[in-house]
Amino acid sequence: MRTTIPSAMLPYDPRLVALRDSLPGQVLVGTRGARYHVLERIGEGGQGWVFRGSWDEPGGYAVVVKVLRPDVATPESLARFEREAQVLRMLGQAAPPNPHVVRFFDHATARLPAAAGGETFALTFTVLEHVRGPTLEDVLARSRGVGLALDRVRRIGRQVALALEHVHAHKVVHRDLKPSNVLLALDAAGEVAKVTDFGLVKLVDVGLGRTTALAGATLGYAPPEQFERGNRRVSPRTDVFSFAAMLYEMLTGARAFPYSDGENPLVVVTRLLNGPRPSLSTTRAALARELSLRPELVELLNPILAKATAAEPHERHASIAAFWGAVEPVLRAASERTSPPAGVAAAPADAPTAVDLPTPPPEPARAQARGDRGDRGGAALDATARQAPALADDAGLARPAAWSWRLRTAPVRASALAAAAFDPGGDSAVAIGSDGMMVWDGRAAAVAAARWVRVPVAPELDVGLVRGLAWLRGGDLVAFGRRAFAARVVAGGGLETWTTADPERTFLGCHADASGTTVTFVGERAADRALRGGGQSNTIGTMAQFARGKLVQLADVPECARLWGVTRLRDGGLVACGDRGAIVRLQLGASEYVGSVCGGHLRAVVALETGGAITVGAGGHALSLSPRLEAQLEAVQTTRDLVALTLDPSGVAWAGSAQARLLRRTAGSWVRMSAELGLSSSVLAVWASARAVRAVCDDGAVVEGSVRE
Numbered sequence: 001m002r003t004t005i006p007s008a009m010l011p012y013d014p015r016l017v018a019l020r021d022s023l024p025g026q027v028l029v030g031t032r033g034a035r036y037h038v039l040e041r042i043g044e045g046g047q048g049w050v051f052r053g054s055w056d057e058p059g060g061y062a063v064v065v066k067v068l069r070p071d072v073a074t075p076e077s078l079a080r081f082e083r084e085a086q087v088l089r090m091l092g093q094a095a096p097p098n099p100h101v102v103r104f105f106d107h108a109t110a111r112l113p114a115a116a117g118g119e120t121f122a123l124t125f126t127v128l129e130h131v132r133g134p135t136l137e138d139v140l141a142r143s144r145g146v147g148l149a150l151d152r153v154r155r156i157g158r159q160v161a162l163a164l165e166h167v168h169a170h171k172v173v174h175r176d177l178k179p180s181n182v183l184l185a186l187d188a189a190g191e192v193a194k195v196t197d198f199g200l201v202k203l204v205d206v207g208l209g210r211t212t213a214l215a216g217a218t219l220g221y222a223p224p225e226q227f228e229r230g231n232r233r234v235s236p237r238t239d240v241f242s243f244a245a246m247l248y249e250m251l252t253g254a255r256a257f258p259y260s261d262g263e264n265p266l267v268v269v270t271r272l273l274n275g276p277r278p279s280l281s282t283t284r285a286a287l288a289r290e291l292s293l294r295p296e297l298v299e300l301l302n303p304i305l306a307k308a309t310a311a312e313p314h315e316r317h318a319s320i321a322a323f324w325g326a327v328e329p330v331l332r333a334a335s336e337r338t339s340p341p342a343g344v345a346a347a348p349a350d351a352p353t354a355v356d357l358p359t360p361p362p363e364p365a366r367a368q369a370r371g372d373r374g375d376r377g378g379a380a381l382d383a384t385a386r387q388a389p390a391l392a393d394d395a396g397l398a399r400p401a402a403w404s405w406r407l408r409t410a411p412v413r414a415s416a417l418a419a420a421a422f423d424p425g426g427d428s429a430v431a432i433g434s435d436g437m438m439v440w441d442g443r444a445a446a447v448a449a450a451r452w453v454r455v456p457v458a459p460e461l462d463v464g465l466v467r468g469l470a471w472l473r474g475g476d477l478v479a480f481g482r483r484a485f486a487a488r489v490v491a492g493g494g495l496e497t498w499t500t501a502d503p504e505r506t507f508l509g510c511h512a513d514a515s516g517t518t519v520t521f522v523g524e525r526a527a528d529r530a531l532r533g534g535g536q537s538n539t540i541g542t543m544a545q546f547a548r549g550k551l552v553q554l555a556d557v558p559e560c561a562r563l564w565g566v567t568r569l570r571d572g573g574l575v576a577c578g579d580r581g582a583i584v585r586l587q588l589g590a591s592e593y594v595g596s597v598c599g600g601h602l603r604a605v606v607a608l609e610t611g612g613a614i615t616v617g618a619g620g621h622a623l624s625l626s627p628r629l630e631a632q633l634e635a636v637q638t639t640r641d642l643v644a645l646t647l648d649p650s651g652v653a654w655a656g657s658a659q660a661r662l663l664r665r666t667a668g669s670w671v672r673m674s675a676e677l678g679l680s681s682s683v684l685a686v687w688a689s690a691r692a693v694r695a696v697c698d699d700g701a702v703v704e705g706s707v708r709e
Contacts, residue, residue, distance in 0.1 A: 016071055019112075019121060020049055028053075028065065028125055030106040036065055036127055047072055052130065055105070062130040063105060070121045078124060082107070084197070085126050087172055094170060100163035102183065102196040103129035131194055132415045133186040134434045136246070137179035142435055145253040149462035150288040150335045151483065152191075153250045154328065156182070159193035161324040164243065167195075168236045168320060175234060177242035178221040179249065184464075186415045186434065190482045190506070191464040219265055220257050221245050224272045224311050237313040240323050244308030245278070247327065251291070252283040256309065277306035289459040291334045300330050397652075397691070397707065398666035405675040405705045409440065409450050412700030414681070420696040421469040421477065422687035429685065429696050430477060432466045440702060442694065452700055458495040461487065467508055467523075469685075473516030480507040480521055488549065498546050500554060505542050509565040509604075511574065520545045520586070522563035522576045525556070541578055543586055557584050559593035565604040565645075570611045575629060577602035577615045583629055597623055597631035604645035606653065614665070616642035616655050622670050636670040638663060641682070644695070648688040656683025656695050660703055674705060 020041070028036045036053045037060070043050030053065040068081050085107035091097075092104040106127040113120050136156065139148070147153070160182060167174055174181075176197050185192045223241035225233040245256040256278040259268045280287060280298045291297060304326045310316050317323035396402055412435075420431035429440040431452065438452040457463065467481035477489040484505040486498040507521040524539040541557035543566070557563065560582035568574050574586035581598035584591055602617035611627035620636040636642070642663070644656035653665040660679035663670040673693075681697035688694075691707040 016069065019070070020044075023049070023051060023067065023112075026112060028108075028110040028112075028123070030108040030110075030125075030127060034106055036063065036106070036125075038065055047077065053127070055127075062132075064128045064130050066126045066128065068124040070123060073122070073124060081124055081126070087170075088126070088128070090170060091167065091172070094166070098163055098166040099192065100159045100194055101166060102131065102194050105129070128196070129194075131183040131185045131196075133184045133191070135180050136182040136184060136193070136250075139184065139434060140179055140249055140253065143253045145286060146459075147251045147253050147283075147287050147291075149459060149464075150290050150331060152462045152464045153247070153288070154331050154335060155191070155464070156184070156193045156250065157247055157324065157331075158328065160195060160243065160246075161320050163193070163195040164236075164239055164320040168239070173234055173236060174239050174242070175226065176218060176222075177239055177246065178218050179246055182246075184434070186418060190467065219259055219268050220255050223309075223313065224269060225313055227269050233313055235313060236319055237316045240308050240316050240320060241310075241313075243320060244305055244323065248278045248280070248305055248309075251280060251288070252286045254283060254286065256305075273311045277309050280305070288334075291331075294334050297330050297334050301327065304330070398664060398671055400671065400673050400675075402707055403673055403705050404708045405677065405703065407677050407679075407701060408442065408694070408704040409452065409700065409702035411679065411681065411697070412452065414699050416700045417684060417696065417698050418463075419466050419469045419479070419481075420685040421471055422685055422694065422696070423471060423475075426687035426689065426692070426694055429687075429694075429702070430469060431684070431696060431700075432463050432469060432479065433700075434463070436463055437461070440696070442702070442704075450702065460497060461489075461495055467506065468510055470510045470512055470519075472512050472519070473514065476516070478510060478512060478519055480510055482506045484544070486519075486521060486544070486546065496549060498549050498551070500544055500551055502554070505544070507544070509563065509576070511566045511568055513568065518545065518547050520566055520568075520574055522566045522578075524562040527556075527558065541576070541582065541584065543576065543591065555586070555591045557582075557591045557593055560584065562601075564602060564617075565615070567605050567607045567613055569607050569613060569627065570609065571627065575605060575607075575613055575625065577605040577617070581617075581621075583615070583625070583631070585629060594629050597625075598633065603641070603643045604655075606645050606647055608647075609651055614645070614653055616645055618642075620657070622655070622665075624668065632668075634665075634668050634670060636663065637672040638670075644683045644686045646686045646688055648690055648693075650690050652688070652690075654686050654688040654693055656686045658682045660695070660697050660701065662686070662693060662695055662703065662705065674703065677701075677703060679703070 023038045024040055026038045028038060030036055035056055037058045039052045039054060041049055041051050048066060048068045051065045053063045055061040055063050068077065088104035091101050109122055109124045111120055111122055164174065174197060181196050183194045183196055185194055221242045223238055226238060248256040257272060279302050281302060284292050308316055308323050416435065417431045417433040420429055422429045427443050431438050436454055437457045438454050440450065440452050442450050465481040465483055465485040466479050470478050472478055479489055480486045483503045484500045484507065486507060488496040490496060505525040506523045508523040510519060510521050512519045520543060522543045525542045526538060527540040539561050541560040541563040543555050543563065544551060545553040561579045563576045563578035563584065566574055566576040576584045576586060579601045581596040581600060581602055583594040583597050585594055598621050600618040600621040602615045602621065605613050605615040607613045613625040615625060616622045618641045620639045620642060622634045622636045622642060623631045624634055625631055638657055638661055640657040640659055640661055642655045642657045645653065647653050655663045655670065660677060660681055660683060661672055662674040664673045679697060679701055681699035681701055683695045684698050685696045693705045695703045
C-alpha cells in the first residue's frame with residue numbers, strides 16, 4: 001500500500017476538501033484496536049480539523065477527534081502534535097488526576113484512501129474528552145460588557161488555578177490560556193471549568209474573528225515574552241499574566257488589553273510593554289454589585305492585577321498559587337459581605353434587586369384571558385380539544401393515536417438550559433442556562449413566533465449555581481441549586497435570597513405549598529466518612545425548609561447519598577425520593593429513611609389525591625407509593641431515564657424522559673405518547689391539562705401535544 005503526503009496542497013485544494021468532507025462516517029482505528037466513529041465536523045484551522053466522535057460504536061461514549069491535516073504533516077508539525085499528545089497523556093495519568101484538565105484518551109495514525117481513490121493518506125489524530133457546555137469566551141460574549149457574578153468568578157478562577165498548578169507541577173507551561181480554551185462543562189454537579197489547549201487547531205465556535213495570533217501567541221492574553229524569538233523567557237509566570245488578564249475580563253466584561261480589528265499586532269505588543277496596566281477602578285459600573293460597593297477592596301485588587309500583568313516576567317507573581325492566593329481572599333471578602341461600606345448608599349436589606357421577569361396574571365385574570373385568546377396558548381389547546389369529537393372515556397385519551405405532536409420551538413443548542421418551569425397555566429415558561437434567564441411565550445398565534453427571549457437578571461443571581469426552578473403562588477419564581485443557593489425571583493421586582501448556615505449543600509428538588517409561604521428543598525451535601533451510612537458516596541441526602549423566606553428546618557439523611565424530588569402528601573407529611581431508590585419521609589421536623597424501593601435513582605415524585613404518590617427515575621423506573629409508602633413497580637414503555645413529572649387537573653400523571661419522550665400514566669401503566677421529533681435532548685419540565693401537554697427540553701426545544709380534532 002503506497003502512502004503519500006502531498007506537499008503542495010493548498011488550504012482549499014479540492015482533494016483536501018474532499019478528504020475532510022469524507023471523514024464523517026469513517027472509523028479511525030487507534031491504539032490496541034480502539035475504534036472511533038467520526039461524526040460531524042465542529043472545528044477547523046490552518047493545521048487541522050476537529051470532529052465530534054464516539055468510542056466503539058456510533059452511539060457510544062462521546063469524544064472529540066482532532067485530526068492533523070496531511071498537507072501540513074511535516075516532521076516538525078508531527079513532532080509538535082505528538083508532543084502535545086504526550087503532555088496530555090502525562091497529565092491524565094498523573095496521580096491524582098485533575099478534573100479541571102480536559103482528559104486525554106488516545107493518539108494514533110490511521111491510513112485512509114482519498115475520497116477520489118488512488119492516494120492513501122496517513123492521518124494522525126488525537127482523541128480527547130468531549131465537554132458538553134460553552135466556552136468561557138461564549139459566556140463572556142453574552143455578558144454584554146458586564147462582569148460575571150462574583151461567586152461564579154471565584155469558582156471558575158479557583159478551578160482554572162487548580163488546573164494550572166497541576167500543569168506547572170509537571171514542568172509544562174500552557175502558553176495559550178484564554179477564555180476560548182476554558183470549557184464550562186454543564187452536568188448534574190453544576191458548572192465545572194476544564195482547561196484545554198487545542199494547539200494546532202482552533203474551534204469554529206470560539207470566535208476566530210475576535211482572536212488574533214502572532215508567532216503562536218494570542219493578542220490580548222499573551223505577555224510580551226511570548227512574542228520574542230525563541231520564547232526563551234517563557235515560564236509559569238507567562239501563564240500568570242494570561243490568567244490575570246482572563247480574570248480581569250471575568251470581573252469587568254472587558255478585555256484587559258483591548259485592540260481594534262485590523263490593528264498592527266506590533267503596535268499592540270508595544271502597548272503591552274509600555275502601556276498602562278488594567279485597573280478595576282475605571283470599570284466600577286461593570287463590576288458585580290458586591291464588589292462595586294467596596295471601593296477599598298477594588299483598590300486592593302488593582303496592584304495585584306498590575307503585578308500579575310507586568311511587562312517583565314520577573315516582576316510578576318512567581319506562581320499561579322501565589323497570584324490566586326493574593327486575589328481570592330479579596331474576592332471572598334467582597335462576596336461574603338452583606339452590607340455596603342460606610343458612606344455608600346445601599347438598598348434596604350430586605351429589598352430585592354431589580355430583575356425583569358414577566359408577571360403572570362392572577363388566576364381569575366388568567367382564566368378570563370383564556371376565554372379571549374382564540375387559538376393561542378395552553379388554554380387554547382384545551383379549547384381546541386373540547387371542539388374535537390368526544391372520546392368515549394379516559395381509555396381513549398390513553399391511546400397514542402388520539403394525540404398529535406409538533407415541535408413548537410426548535411432547539412437552541414445542546415445543554416443550553418439547566419432548569420425550566422412552566423407557569424401554572426402552561427402559557428409561558430422560564431428557564432435558566434448558560435445564556436442567563438430566558439422567557440418563552442406560547443401565546444403567539446404563529447408557531448415560529450414562540451421563542452426564547454433573554455431577560456436581564458440581578459447581578460446576585462449566579463446562573464451557574466441554578467439547578468432548578470419552581471413557581472410560587474402569585475406569580476413569583478423560586479430558583480435553587482449549588483452552594484445552598486435559594487432565592488425568590490419576584491415578578492417585576494427583583495431577587496430575595498434565602499440563606500442557610502451551610503453553603504456546602506446543593507439543592508436539587510423543591511416543593512412549594514399551595515399557600516406559597518412554605519418551601520422545602522432537598523438535595524445533597526458533602527459528608528464525613530462516619531456519616532455515609534456504610535455506602536461509597538461522598539455525599540448524603542439533605543433537606544431545608546423555609547417559611548416566608550426564613551430557614552425553619554435543616555436536616556440530613558445519612559442513609560442515602562442524594563435526594564432529587566419532594567412532595568407533600570395528603571396527610572401533611574413530606575416524602576422525598578433519591579439515589580438507589582431511596583424513599584424518605586419528612587414529618588414533624590424529623591427525617592425517616594423508609595428504605596430503597598428499587599435499584600435505580602429516583603428523580604421526581606408527586607402526590608396523588610388517593611393519599612399516596614408516584615415516583616419515577618433512571619432506566620424507566622416508575623413506582624406507585626401507598627399512603628404508608630409501600631411501593632409497587634409499574635410497567636413503563638421506555639428504558640430511558642424519567643426525569644420530569646407532573647399531574648394534569650384530573651390527576652393523570654405525565655412524565656418526561658431522555659430523547660424528549662413523554663409518557664402518560666393510565667391504570668398503573670405508563671404509555672409512550674409522543675411521536676418521534678428527531679430530538680436527543682432530555683425533558684426538563686412538563687405541563688399538562690386534560691387534553692394538552694407541553695415540555696421544555698434541555699436544548700431549548702419545546703414539544704407540544706394535543707388531542708386530535
